[in-house]
Amino acid sequence: MSRKWKIAILMLTVIALISGCFGEKPVLEELGEDGKGKLKVLYHDENSFYREYGNYFNVKFPEIEFEVISTNEIYANQEGPVDYKAEMKKFLDKHKPDVMFLDQEAYSEYAQEGKLYNLDAVIAQEKFDLEGYMPGLIDMIREKGNGSMYGLTPYFYTNVMYFNADLFKEHGIQEPSNKMTWQEVIDLSSRFANIGTGEDQIYGMYEEYGQADQLLSKIAATSSLQLFDAKGEKLLINSDGWKNAIKTTADAIRSKAIYVNPPSNDENGPVYMRNDDNKFLAGKAAMILDGPWYMNQLKNRKMYNKDAKDFDWGIVTVPIDPASPDTSATVYLNELYAISADSANKRAAWEFIKFVNGPEVAKAASRSMDGRIPTRNQFFKEVDGKSMEAFYMLKPKDSNTSWGNENVPMEFYQPFRKLETEALQAVIDNKKTVDEAVAELQQKGEAALIKAREEEKARKAAEQAKSGSSSDKASGEATEGTSDTK
Secondary structure: OOHHHHHHHHHHHHHHHHHHHHOOOOOOOOOOOOOOEEEEEEEOOHHHHHHHHHHHHHHHOOOEEEEEEEHHHHHOOOOOOOOHHHHHHHHHHHHOOOEEEEOHHHHHHHHHOOOEOOOHHHHHHOOOOOOOEOOOHHHHHHHHOOOOOOEEOOEEEOOEEEEEHHHHHHOOOOOOOOOOEHHHHHHHHHOOOOOOOHHHOOEEEEOOEOOHHHHHHHHHHHOOOOOEOOOOOOEOOOOHHHHHHHHHHHHHHHOOOEEOOOOOOOOOOOOOOEOOOOOOOOOOEEEEEEOOOHHHHHHOHHHHOOOOOOOOEEEEOOOEEOOEOOEEOOOEOOOEEEEEOOOOOHHHHHHHHHHHOOHHHHHHHOOOOOOOEEOEOOOOOEEOOEEOHHHHHOEEOOOOOOOOOOOOOHHHHHHHHHHHHHHHHHHHOOOOOHHHHHHHHHHHHHHHHHHHHHHHHHHHHHHHHHHHHHHHHHHHHHHHHHHHHO
16 A cells, blocks of 8 residues: 555544544534523413423523513403414514424414424434334424424323223223224213212213313314315315214213203303313213313312212223324324524524423423323323323324314304304204204304404404504604604
């Protein structure tokens, strides 16, 4: 080998060694030696931010300061209904936070509009653990970001089905199992329909909140039924899927297989009030759908009802769609943390997001029982000796069912709820067939949609006029002040 080649190989070796020592150039510039930084963070309010995250983060990064931008300001000095999405966009443009706290709809929209910083490169470089998250969650986040990661979430929300194990045992009825369909749950629930009378009556499935329309919403969501077309211009309720959901709901209530609160007579439609006579906590209902916070109610049930009985309970998954048996429409991401694309403090922002989504926070959250479930599934294993597997068993299903369409004015929903409740009750009472009720609901619903668009137009014109008047007034005051100075 010539001397020239030996020198070339030696130089390559030295370069390789140097690269190994110093590593590749970081995607984000490191914090300064003093660790100082400042972050403008979007959150509900300052006190809850520091209680949830800020104080703990500052133990690790004491020199990073926070400026908390409270979303409560959006509702301040507002009169009447608030278009939250529109107001949030104005709010973000005004305050320009480094770290955003978003729900899954806003996250998807802002990611597609290029308002969020892509985290893929820094996640890969720092080998941030994505394997510890619940199945399907990272895929869902990527899907909402068109294949890229623009945010992470430390918590998710979902429901499970709680059951009274003692009632099943006492009456010789087999306990519910994971991944039952709605029809299987209704059939199981119906076995309790004729047990006891009056004060001693036992119920199967119990709907604690709302009336029949709430049950319909749950059944429709499980099947991913859409209420509108993609543009929000046409109702889709006159379809086989919706007819089947309405029939299933009506049959279950009429046969007393599922107990719901009696219809309300409120002229504005159903009122979602909690029934203080909670039949499940009282040991008089066999099953109920609810979230993780319900475990606290079970644990402290004698605080709500001194006559409440102690009973053994368990949990299984919510009813599933047989066409998609491994997914759940009740999984919702309400706390996605993302970095603004134009933030000048991306490294400090990433350190915060990395901390919030790290194992330490997940481990602490697994003990809090405040209704949020850690997305890292290795910590929240059991409560009072009961397995929590049901919370993680079903992958999130991005359904956006029934009530989620940004093109539909908010003036539509309350009138339509009333129409839907009336139609469903007519079927339950055998006053109309499913076909008759649905056809009428389709017609009245489309009329309500047209009216809502007119009301939306009038509202926006009034808001614009008010905004213009305020601007003119401010301009006039400024001019007057200038004249006075002169």
